[in-house]
Amino acid sequence: xxxxxxxxxxxxxxxxxxxxxxxxxxxxxxxxxxxxxxxxxxxxxxxxxxxxxxxxxxxxxxxxxxxxxxxxxxxxxxxxxxxxxxxxxxxxxxxxxxxxxxxxxxxxxxxxxxxxxxxxxxxxxxxxxxxxxxxxxxxxxxxxxxxxxxxxxxxxxxxxxxxxxxxxxxxxxxxxxxxxxxxxxxxxxxxxxxxxxxxxxxxxxxxxxxxxxxxxxxxxxxxxxxxxxxxxxxxxxxxxxxxxxxxxxxxxxxxxxxxxxxxxxxxxxxxxxxxxxxxxxxxxxxxxxxxxxxxxxxxxxxxxxxxxxxxxxxxxxxxxxxxxxxxxxxxxxxxxxxxxxxxxxxxxxxxxxxxxxxxxxxxxxxxxxxxxxxxxxxxxxxxxx
Amino acid sequence: xxxxxxxxxxxxxxxxxxxxxxxxxxxxxxxxxxxxxxxxxxxxxxxxxxxxxxxxxxxxxxxxxxxxxxxxxxxxxxxxxxxxxxxxxxxxxxxxxxxxxxxxxxxxxxxxxxxxxxxxxxxxxxxxxxxxxxxxxxxxxxxxxxxxxxxxxxxxxxxxxxxxxxxxxxxxxxxxxxxxxxxxxxxxxxxxxxxxxxxxxxxxxxxxxxxxxxxxxxxxxxxxxxxxxxxxxxxxxxxxxxxxxxxxxxxxxxxxxxxxxxxxxxxxxxxxxxxxxxxxxxxxxxxxxxxxxxxxxxxxxxxxxxxxxxxxxxxxxxxxxxxxxxxxxxxxxxxxxxxxxxxxxxxxxxxxxxxxxxxxxxxxxxxxxxxxxxxxxxxxxxxxx
Numbered sequence: 001x002x003x004x005x006x007x008x009x010x011x012x013x014x015x016x017x018x019x020x021x022x023x024x025x026x027x028x029x030x031x032x033x034x035x036x037x038x039x040x041x042x043x044x045x046x047x048x049x050x051x052x053x054x055x056x057x058x059x060x061x062x063x064x065x066x067x068x069x070x071x072x073x074x075x076x077x078x079x080x081x082x083x084x085x086x087x088x089x090x091x092x093x094x095x096x097x098x099x100x101x102x103x104x105x106x107x108x109x110x111x112x113x114x115x116x117x118x119x120x121x122x123x124x125x126x127x128x129x130x131x132x133x134x135x136x137x138x139x140x141x142x143x144x145x146x147x148x149x150x151x152x153x154x155x156x157x158x159x160x161x162x163x164x165x166x167x168x169x170x171x172x173x174x175x176x177x178x179x180x181x182x183x184x185x186x187x188x189x190x191x192x193x194x195x196x197x198x199x200x201x202x203x204x205x206x207x208x209x210x211x212x213x214x215x216x217x218x219x220x221x222x223x224x225x226x227x228x229x230x231x232x233x234x235x236x237x238x239x240x241x242x243x244x245x246x247x248x249x250x251x252x253x254x255x256x257x258x259x260x261x262x263x264x265x266x267x268x269x270x271x272x273x274x275x276x277x278x279x280x281x282x283x284x285x286x287x288x289x290x291x292x293x294x295x296x297x298x299x300x301x302x303x304x305x306x307x308x309x310x311x312x313x314x315x316x317x318x319x320x321x322x323x324x325x326x327x328x329x330x331x332x333x334x335x336x337x338x339x340x341x342x343x344x345x346x347x348x349x350x351x352x353x354x355x356x357x358x359x360x361x362x363x364x365x366x367x368x369x370x371x372x373x374x375x376x377x378x379x380x381x382x383x384x385x
Numbered sequence: 386x387x388x389x390x391x392x393x394x395x396x397x398x399x400x401x402x403x404x405x406x407x408x409x410x411x412x413x414x415x416x417x418x419x420x421x422x423x424x425x426x427x428x429x430x431x432x433x434x435x436x437x438x439x440x441x442x443x444x445x446x447x448x449x450x451x452x453x454x455x456x457x458x459x460x461x462x463x464x465x466x467x468x469x470x471x472x473x474x475x476x477x478x479x480x481x482x483x484x485x486x487x488x489x490x491x492x493x494x495x496x497x498x499x500x501x502x503x504x505x506x507x508x509x510x511x512x513x514x515x516x517x518x519x520x521x522x523x524x525x526x527x528x529x530x531x532x533x534x535x536x537x538x539x540x541x542x543x544x545x546x547x548x549x550x551x552x553x554x555x556x557x558x559x560x561x562x563x564x565x566x567x568x569x570x571x572x573x574x575x576x577x578x579x580x581x582x583x584x585x586x587x588x589x590x591x592x593x594x595x596x597x598x599x600x601x602x603x604x605x606x607x608x609x610x611x612x613x614x615x616x617x618x619x620x621x622x623x624x625x626x627x628x629x630x631x632x633x634x635x636x637x638x639x640x641x642x643x644x645x646x647x648x649x650x651x652x653x654x655x656x657x658x659x660x661x662x663x664x665x666x667x668x669x670x671x672x673x674x675x676x677x678x679x680x681x682x683x684x685x686x687x688x689x690x691x692x693x694x695x696x697x698x699x700x701x702x703x704x705x706x707x708x709x710x711x712x713x714x715x716x717x718x719x720x721x722x723x724x725x726x727x728x729x730x731x732x733x734x735x736x737x738x739x740x741x742x743x744x745x746x747x748x749x750x751x752x753x754x755x756x757x758x759x760x761x762x763x764x765x766x767x768x769x770x
Contacts, residue, residue: 014390208625217598220598240592241386244642
C-alpha cells in the first residue's frame, strides 16, 4: 500500500425526505444562490421541496446550467453573486449543476486574471463560497469530492480541477430522485460510477487488499443493482444502493494508497468536447480499448477483476482478459450505452484530431505508468471504431 | 437501506514516516499535552519520533495510561492541563491511550457535577480540547471515531460514550508500529476489528448491498492478512492492510444505513470489568454465543456471512450456521485468543453476577431487535462456558 492522506469532511444526508433537513445545514443568515439546470426539478417536485426547506433564508436563483456546464454560463452567475451579496450556493441537480456551482464558488473569490486559468493553467484556488448539494442524479460522485469539470464552448475544451475549498459542506442524497430520471441518465450514471472505480482499481497491484475489496464491492453492487433500477426506477432499495455506490466510487476512499489511471476519462473528455457525446457514453467507448491496449501492464489486476467480478475461471490469461473486456462491454450495453465510435456517428478521422489535441495540450504519456502515449491513444480509440 | 447521516472529519495520515508530518497538523502555538501509556513508545523509537516532530511546540507529558484506562487516572490530567494552559492533546498509543485522551479532552470542559456523568448518565459533551493521535496499535478504530470507553476502578464499571467533539483532528497510522508489538496485542487487535465489523453486519438484512460488501471486504482482509502479520510482524504490507482495516471497521461507514447489534461488546465489557480479561478476548468468548443464541433472528445474515466469508455451501441452514460459528471460533483461536470462559479461569458462577449487573444497569433487551434479554445473556455466556 502506498502512503496516503485521507480526509473528506463532506456531510452526507442520505435517504427519503432528507431534503426537508437542509435548513439546519446552511449557516444562519446565509444569502443563498440556488443553482439548477433546465427545470426538470420543477416537474418532479424537488424544486418545491427545496424552496419549502429554505423558505426562511433570503435566496436568489440561477437556472439553466447545461449538461457539460460551460465556463461562459458559470461566469454569468458572478454578477448575481456580487449584486446580492450571496454567501452560500445551493446546487440542486446532477453532476453538471454541482460542478458548475463548484466553479462559480471558486471563481467568485479568484484574484487572478481569468477564472478559466484555474482549469487551463492549474491556478490554485485559495478560497470559495461554501456550497451545499441536493443531488438529483447518482453518477459522478461530485457530491462528495472537490472535483469539477467545466467546458469552454468557444475553445471546445473540457477541463477538470480539484480543490478542497469546493468540497460540498453537505450533500443530500435522496434515492427517490431516481424515479423521474430519463432512462438514459440512469444507465449513464451507473456506467460513470463503474468507470470511476475502474480508474482507481485496474492499474497494478500494490497489495492494498482493503481498497481492492471495497472497489470490487462497489462494482458488484453496480452490476447487481444497475439492471434492477433500469427495469424499475421506483425500486427504492436498488436505487439507494446505486446512489451510495456512485458516491463511494469517487469520494477519495478507494483511491487512497493506490495508483490511479484516468486515461479513459482524459480521452473521453475529448469525445465530449468535439462531438458532444454524453460523458458516460465516452467512457463506455474508451474503457474497453484501454483495457485491451494496456493489458500487459494491467494484467494482474485485470485477471483479479475477471475472477472476482465476473467469476471467470480460465487458466489462459489472454482468454481471461478478453472475456473480462467482453463482459464489461456487455454490461455497458445492457445499461443502454453503445460502445463504438460509429454508434455515435463519429468518423475514424476524428481519432487523429483527438490525438493531435491531446499532444498539443501535453496530455500524453498518461495512465498509472505514464505508458499511454500517442500510439496507445490511437489504438485505444481504434479498438472500438 | 435505512436513512443515515454520515460525516467523519478526521484526517488520516497513513504510511511510513508520517509521524514526522504531525507538526503541520497541530494548530500554531498550541501548548501540547503528550499522553501515553507504560513507556513502550520509549523503547521502540516512537516517542523520539514524536518529540522530534513537535520540538517547536511547548509540550508537557502525562504518562502511565493503563489498559482499560481508568477514570481515576484520567482525572489526574486535568490539573496539569489547567496549570499549563494546555490547548491540544496528543495521544500516542493504542485504543486505551486514545480513549483516555478523549475522556480527558471532554472532562476538561465539562461543566456538570462530575465528568463520570458523561459515561454514567450520558451527560452531553458540548466542547472538548482538540486532539491528535499517533496510533501504535491497530485494533479499536478509536483513531477515526468519537467513541471512548473508560473504566472506573472503584465501581468495577466499564462504560462508553460518543461525541463528535472528541473525534481526533488527525490520526497518524504508520504500520511500522506493528513490528515491536507483543504478539498477543496483534492477535487481539485483529479480533477486535473483526468483531466491530460483525456488530454492524451480522444483524438482519436491509438490502444495503454496498455496506455489506465493504464489511465483508474488511472481514476477508483481516482473515487473509491477520495470520501473516502474526507470523511476521515486519511484513509491512500485511500490517498496512490490518491497520487500515481496523480503522475502516469503526469509522461510521459500514454502520451507516444499517441496523447494529453491540450485544457482544456490552457483555464483553462485563468480563473485563469483573475479571480484567483483555477486551478482544472477551469478544472472542462472547461472539460465538451471540451467533448461536440469536441464530434465528440473524439467520439470513449468518448464512450470507457463511457463504461470502467462509465459502460454506450447504443446503442445510442449521449446519451452515453451525459451521460459520465454528470457523469464526477457529479464526479467533488461530490469532492466539482462547474462546472459553474457563480458558481465563472464570467460574460459571460469574454468569449470574454478570446478568444481575446488566439487569441492574438496565442493559437488557439489547441487540438489533432488542431481543437479548436476561435469558439470552445467560445462554450466550453458557455457550462458551
